[in-house]
Amino acid sequence: MQTVSVTLPNQSYDVLIERGLLDQTGALVAKLWSPRRIALVSDDNVAPLYQERVAKTLEQAGFEVHCYDFPAGEASKSLTVLADLARKMAAAAFNRDDGVIALGGGVTGDLAGLLAATYMRGIRFIQIPTSLLAQVDSSVGGKTAVDLDTIKNIIGAFYEPDLVIIDPDTLQTLKQRDLIEGYGEIVKTASLEGGDFWKLIETIDSPADLLTHSPELSARSIGYKAKVVMADETESGTRQLLNFGHTLGHAVEALADGDLRHGEAVSIGMLALMQVFEDAGLSETGITAALKDRLAAVDLPTTSPLLTSPLVLDKVKNDKKNRHGHLNLVYLKALGEPEIKSIPTEEISTFLHLPEA
Template sequence: MKIVEVKLPDHSYNVEIETGILNCTGQLVSSVWQQRKIALISDSNVAPLYQQQVADSLEAVGFTVHNYQFPAGEASKSLTVLADLTRDMAADGFNRDDGVVALGGGVTGDLAGFVAASYMRGISLIQIPTSLLAQVDSSVGGKTAVDLDTTKNIIGAFHQPDLVIIDPNTLQTLYRRDLVEGYGEIVKESALTDGQLWDLVKKIQSPEDIIENAEELSELSIQYKADVVMADEKEGGLRQVLNFGHTIGHAVEALADGDLRHGEAVSIGMVAISRIFEEKGLTQAGVTDKLIDRLDAVGLPLTSPLLDDDAVFDKIKNDKKNRNGHLNLIYLHQIGGPAIKSIPSDEIRDFLNIKTLQR
């Protein structure tokens, strides 16, 4: 078993990674939680595959499990679904000594995580991510949230889990597109850190290679993110580098209205921001081509017609990370050399240059 330790000032936990580990869920959870009532929350895609298996494992060691399910998709990251789940848990008598287990992809982790963060002002949480995107990104770090209208993750809280359980076997049931979009975040983290993870990413030539190297890709990606989170839990400084590709990516994702996956939008965002900064001489020549090579190898999108839409700048300007009238753009000096450039919000359009984005 591969274990990544996340040690924070007020809360520490392990990320445990092993093929087939889902069958040991009950034993693993009982190592960090005393017997209690568990809200096992999953979506309509994942629940038929794994919810009963996990519930049986938990009940075998004495936990009382209530299975909850919501419709799959980003649209469920809403105040309406949050209220529905909270109402159901209250009706089933959940109290502050009980816990939530989030079983599923990024939407489940964000939504169920925020249920745990807000129910009775916060109850215990365990994450069991089943998608590659959730395994290497959203399940670690404590970010939980729901969307409001077209603004992603605008209502949320930092709520660290007590344990993260990752079984690479769950990737076998993903559609290829879902697998590949998660790899976009791995490429992002490899470009930020260089070293062993970038070396491994350079060997990936197909979606099949992702599956074959899933354990090591997850371990190295999560270790990098854990190191960043441990240095900056609440995103006051260093943790902002994890937003590489996200400022433009989130704008394009919002305009796509569900037609682009998060990892696909981040791929487009990384290429766009790197091309812009490379032309300005702030990113080393050739970095964009290196990113394109790694993203294109598995079929991730490199650009989008939505970059032609003037509304993309309104989305960028109103990004939730806008602070005091400035937006921090994350870019690379070189592979393994992230940097932050603060730009006044009213200068974003001129700085990014729509002609560059339209390529």
């Protein structure tokens, strides 16, 4: 078993990575939690695959399990679905001594995490991510949130889990597109760290390679993210580096209205941004091509006609990372050498070559 430890001022937890770990859930949770009610939350894609199996291990360990599910998809990251889950917990008499376990992908982790953070002002929480995107990124770091209309993750909280359980075997049931999208975040993280991590992804040339190397990809991605989060839990400084590719990525993701997955949008956002910085002479020549080569190797999209829409500028200007009239853009001087450049809001369209309405 691989273990990545996350140590923060008010919370410490382990990320456990091993094939077959799902069937050990009850025993692992029992090491941390005394018997209690557990809200086991999944979307309606994951629930038929794993919810009963995980619930059984928890019940065998002495927990009272209530299984809840919701419609799969980004649209469920809403206050409406959050309130519906809270009503079900209240009806089942959940109290502050009980807990929530997120079993699923990034949407489930974000939604169930915010549920745990806000129900009775906070109850215990565990993540069991089942998608590659969630296993390498969103399950670690404590970000929980729902969307408001087309504004992603605008209502949320930093709320760390007590434990993260990663079983790479759950990736076997993903559709290929769902598997591949997680690689956008892996390439992002590997390019930020450089070194041996980048050398590892240079060996990934197909979706099948993702399945083969998923334990190591998860461990390396989480290891880097944990290091950054431990230095800056609430994103006031260096944690902003993890937003590489997200400013333009979130913009095209929102405009795609469900036709682009998050990892696909990050792929597009990274390349569009890096081309700007490379053309400006601020990044090493050829770095954009190197990123594109790694993303295209598993058929991630590398551009989008949405980048030429006048609506992109409005999305970028209203990005939640826009602070005090400036937008901090993360770029790479070279592989493993991330930098942050602060751009005044009124100069964004010119700097990023974005069309104005």
